[in-house]
Amino acid sequence: MKTYKIAVAGGGSTYSPGIAKALMLKKDEFPVSEIRLYDINEERQRKVALITEKVVAEFDPNVKITSSTNPKTAFEDVDFIFAQLRVGGNAMREKDEKIPFSHGIVGQETCGPGGMAYGMRTIAPMIELCDFASKYAPQAWIINYSNPAAIVAEAIRKERPNARILNICDMPIGMMLRMAEILGADKDEIEVDYFGLNHFGWFTDVYVKGESRMNELREYMSENGLVTPEQSKDLQHSDVDWIKAHKNVANMLKLFPEYIPSSYLQYYLIPQTVVEQTNPEYTRANRVMDNREKNLFDSIDHLEETGEFKEGFKVGVHGTFIVDVAMSIAFDRRERFLLIVENNGAIPNLPSDAMVEIPAYVTSRGPEPIRLEPIGLFYKGLIEQQLASEKLLVEAALEGSYQKALQAFALNKTFPSAEVAKTVLDDLIEENKEFWPVLN
Ligand SMILES: NC(=O)c1ccc[n+]([C@@H]2O[C@H](COP(=O)([O-])OP(=O)(O)OC[C@H]3O[C@@H](n4cnc5c(N)ncnc54)[C@H](O)[C@@H]3O)[C@@H](O)[C@H]2O)c1
Numbered sequence: 115m116k117t118y119k120i121a122v123a124g125g126g127s128t129y130s131p132g133i134a135k136a137l138m139l140k141k142d143e144f145p146v147s148e149i150r151l152y153d154i155n156e157e158r159q160r161k162v163a164l165i166t167e168k169v170v171a172e173f174d175p176n177v178k179i180t181s182s183t184n185p186k187t188a189f190e191d192v193d194f195i196f197a198q199l200r201v202g203g204n205a206m207r208e209k210d211e212k213i214p215f216s217h218g219i220v221g222q223e224t225c226g227p228g229g230m231a232y233g234m235r236t237i238a239p240m241i242e243l244c245d246f247a248s249k250y251a252p253q254a255w256i257i258n259y260s261n262p263a264a265i266v267a268e269a270i271r272k273e274r275p276n277a278r279i280l281n282i283c284d285m286p287i288g289m290m291l292r293m294a295e296i297l298g299a300d301k302d303e304i305e306v307d308y309f310g311l312n313h314f315g316w317f318t319d320v321y322v323k324g325e326s327r328m329n330e331l332r333e334y335m336s337e338n339g340l341v342t343p344e345q346s347k348d349l350q351h352s353d354v355d356w357i358k359a360h361k362n363v364a365n366m367l368k369l370f371p372e373y374i375p376s377s378y379l380q381y382y383l384i385p386q387t388v389v390e391q392t393n394p395e396y397t398r399a400n401r402v403m404d405n406r407e408k409n410l411f412d413s414i415d416h417l418e419e420t421g422e423f424k425e426g427f428k429v430g431v432h433g434t435f436i437v438d439v440a441m442s443i444a445f446d447r448r449e450r451f452l453l454i455v456e457n458n459g460a461i462p463n464l465p466s467d468a469m470v471e472i473p474a475y476v477t478s479r480g481p482e483p484i485r486l487e488p489i490g491l492f493y494k495g496l497i498e499q500q501l502a503s504e505k506l507l508v509e510a511a512l513e514g515s516y517q518k519a520l521q522a523f524a525l526n527k528t529f530p531s532a533e534v535a536k537t538v539l540d541d542l543i544e545e546n547k548e549f550w551p552v553l554n
Pocket residue numbers: 123124125126127128129152153154155158159198199200201202203204239258259260261262263282283284285432
């Protein structure tokens with residue numbers, strides 16, 4: 115049986131040990147001989163490699179774990195590259211969130227000005243990663259989690275149209291897990307219809323064993339959002355920030371009951387509510403640094419000091435989803451997932467060159483998206499505005515255009531006016547000098 119070599123770009127990520135464990139949990143079906151961690155931060159990666167080795171050795175001591183800052187060593191002849199770069203780290207995430215909040219605007223990792231700032235930092239490194247892949251592992255598929263996934267996907271579509279890359283997000287699958295719990299169903303029994311852009315989409319129907327349960331879900335979620343009946347269950351992201359986001363789904367459903375919105379639509383549909391609910395001095399980046407990141411690195415320090423292994427991380431849907439997608443490619447399983455793909459007529463009344471998030475069957479040749487019905491004018495209007503904002507942002511980064519960056523910001527629904535958009539853009543330029551292309 116073939117064994118697989120997997121590279122993890124952004125190997126020092128808080129998610130690397132969980133992804134390695136998710137691979138090991140499937141090792142009988144999907145045998146892995148090597149996991150290679152690649153990062154630009156050697157020390158962070160060294161530490162994460164220590165715990166990753168421990169995790170893997172508990173399942174199979176023969177799996178080789180290597181870490182390198184050299185792309186040739188990391189990527190040569192691998193079968194898959196799992197990408198999870200956070201360009202600028204959490205220090206820059208904190209600025210992405212706090213600068214907009216200081217002007218009363220939503221500050222968020224992937225949405226609005228924070229997401230656009232993160233996008234400006236991430237486009238060039240992701241293009242570079244595609245080039246490493248085509249040089250050292252031309253047969254490999256990159257399965258990309260690196261955010262902001264919508265902006266990354268558009269930039270790669272434009273600049274490297276032949277790259278073997280699948281852009282994915284764990285938000286839909288995370289929401290589906292919650293829906294299963296609300297409906298008392300098994301997670302594998304759930305199937306959904308969905309359309310949109312990444313972090314900007316709607317579930318149009320939800321089935322359990324082929325039967326629509328949309329009415330029941332709508333009724334429950336209009337009151338409770340995504341807060342499940344048993345919060346005690348250890349679902350990932352049950353912390354205070356996500357509980358607020360999950361409750362805000364109810365507020366959006368009360369306004370627009372037709373479809374179930376992605377929780378991320380709160381940043382565009384009810385931005386003032388989000389601003390009022392957030393402490394601008396202690397944002398999501400602070401919570402992540404004080405919890406997910408700290409817990410992982412504390413457990414690594416403990417391991418280094420005592421030799422004792424405490425997990426300090428979770429596999430969650432994040433780990434299992436990327437492994438399931440890889441297995442569907444590796445074994446031509448034709449499994450259905452929600453993925454970010456080029457529209458190409460799948461949503462007939464959206465542009466062909468939009469990177470949309472829709473159901474697709476994943477084969478060894480890549481994704482086969484399904485064809486949908488035309489979408490309603492309300493959704494089309496919202497999506498086209500957001501799409502134009504994302505496309506202009508990518509053009510701004512590639513052309514070094516200040517004017518296009520300002521247009522991207524001004525078009526984004528998180529801003530009340532072009533004047534505020536300019537103020538926030540100028541602050542972000544100042545703080546991102548080390549990372550952004552120069553804008554003239
Ligand atoms: N698409 C999704 O649904 C989804 C879900 C969860 C996380 N994510 C994304 O996964 C990524 C990792 O998140 P995290 O919280 O673990 O971040 P993290 O900061 O813990 O890890 C990211 C790693 O990327 C490395 N890195 C930065 N630039 C790099 C480059 N040019 N080349 C190689 N490595 C580089 C950093 O040094 C760091 O070790 C982020 O982009 C996050 O937004 C996406």
